Amino acid sequence: MQIIQPHYHAIARTTQDYERMAMSGVVAVCEPAFWAGYDRRHAETFIDYFVQISEFEPTRAAQYGIRHFCWVALNPKEAEDPGLTREVLDAMPEFLDKPTCLGVGETGLHKSTKNEIDALQAHVELAMEHNQLVLIHTPHLSDKAHGTKKVLEVLDGLDIDRNRIWIDHVEEQTVKSVLDAGYWAGMTLYPITKCSPRRAIDILEKYGTERLLVNSSADWGPSDPFTLQECIFEYRLRGHSTQEAIEVFHNNPCRFLGQNPKWDIKPIRIETDTTV
């Protein structure tokens, strides 16, 4: 089965990931800009990072037959310096023009401070000015419900196309508000601190598959890109067909990301599904 990994931080992972992902059906990964584990102090550091994910990383993935796409943004955790935020935003349009860059992300909120909210708003406005997709991070753990509500409030005040915005890391307490508002929602599978494969399938079974994405967001912390395959396995174990799995784990990413013409991977349909 062909799989798309919509949220994956490749620069934090070894090449062995690519090899194993290729062997397990992954045909494309998308790498949003991420936090480095410390707060970067210079816009140039971000620029070099954007070069890495827009130019180098696609070549590393290509060695294993995997397409690599990226997103650019300043991370919400680094939004407390408005001057740095502005410098990074000013540098981003050059990268939005790169052939594998899909949009602005991951922006969003961490502690939902005023500076974070201002940065989120500026990122979304930049994306809309440049006709880009947006990927929005929602906070972790106890900050999630409040932060997601705040994200929706910020977006309510902006002139946006909701179908072009993906709000990520939803869980049971936030998914309904995101879907009801007309956005795409992403479920991130983490071994401990986010959604589990079984809970993600519960959400798919409860809310349906429309405008829902599943990803592993594998990074330098406790994470595992193969929770995505574990999730597919659980989905199939519960009796969902191969085509239904393709709709969630391949075609839905194509539907959202395909709104950017640089994404040329099309939804697929198997002719006869006898594997239910």
Add this chain to the structure above:
Amino acid sequence: MLSPTQILDQYYLEARRDLLEIAALLDRYDAARLRDGADDGNHVQRDILRRALTHLADSETPSGERTSTLLELFAET
């Protein structure tokens, strides 16, 4: 050995995850019963889980005996 604070710092998030999995399992079970509308009358495992959760929530449970008590409870199946 770890201090009480260190134990919570080390294992809280894993316990949180495990409790969420149990909550999700019970939600899944309830949703299936609502969806299928069938009651086969066999809820022994569900009742054992409920008794186990009640036992864990009981502050009168003697310290250090929760695990063995649950194992004895599960042995009833």
